[in-house]
Amino acid sequence: MYASQRLQDRMGDRLAVPFSAAMASAQADGGKQTDFSSMTRQEMRDWVNDQIRSGNMTLDDSTPFVTMTMKMPVGGFAEVDAATDGERIDFTQRARSGIEDARSRNDDVTAKLLESVLQIMQR
Secondary structure (H helix, E strand, O other): OHHHHHHHHHHOOOOOOOOHHHHHOOEEOOOEEOOOOOEOHHHHHHHHHHHHHOOOOOHHHHHHHHHHOOOOOOOOOOOOOHHHOOOOEOHHHHHHHHHHHHHHOOOHHHHHHHHHHHHHHHO
């Protein structure tokens, strides 16, 4: 809830982050379509970093993508290192689940944000 409130405070009346450049370029490595349905957390972070370096995404725009890559152990206080975690994740499904969860909490800001993320992944 706190993160959602911070996003809402930062976004003001905007309900969706304008990812126009990233949407126009949701492809990586010479036009090859990125497969968000089977990526490691590190692969997602690498894609986001490439988008930032190329100017297709701002640091603020990258926040929901990076947030989806976080993994905390049960009862732990430190994040599991993405570089050593080979688990493949369906980030499109993770975004869909996040949208459903946000809607169940009546959190329109997060739902709209994740809808924008899902649109990028589907292009």
